Amino acid sequence: MKDKIKEALKEIVPDVYYGAGRFQGRENWDCIVFGKRRTGKSESKGGITRRYFVAIVKEEYIPEDLxxxxxxxxxxxGFKISDTDTAYDYVQKAGECIVEICTMEFGKTEKRCSR
Known part of the structure; x- marks a missing residue:
């Protein structure tokens, strides 16, 4: 799934990283970072739900269409956006500009394997 997510997000922006983006020494911070958040029983108890986060990192601001x-x-x-709030965080890039980070959570339910 990791590779499928990465390839799909690369259709939006070229720089996509799994787990964490390495920002030290980078000229341009615009990218998407994604990773696993947690796994748990689905609401119906008939499967498991895997949750991933997707963080859009953009210098200055994130356009809503992104x-x-x-x-x-x-x-x-096959993911659905979770009912958790989308979070926005801000960091300063070495005195140059503000970087906006938008973090969203997505879930996908999978059937359990029968034994």
């Missing part, structure tokens, strides 16, 4: 594009790409892979 968030919508990420949601649509994840939907094509």
């Amino acid at each position: 968030e919508k594009q990420v949601i649509e790409k994840m939907k094509t892979l």
Whole structure:
């Protein structure tokens, strides 16, 4: 699944990283970082739900259409946006500019294996 998510998100922006983006020494911080958040029983108890986070990292601000594009790409892979709030964080890039980070969570339910 990791490779499928990475390839889908690369259709939106070229720089996509799994787990963490390495920002030290980078000229441009614009990228997407994604990874696993948690796994648990589905609401119906008949399967498991895998949750991933997707963080859009953009210098200055994140255009709203970029968030919508990420949601649509994840939907094509069978994910639904979680009912958790989308979080926005801000960091300063070495005195140059503010970087906005938008973190969304997505879930995908899988059937349990029968034994």
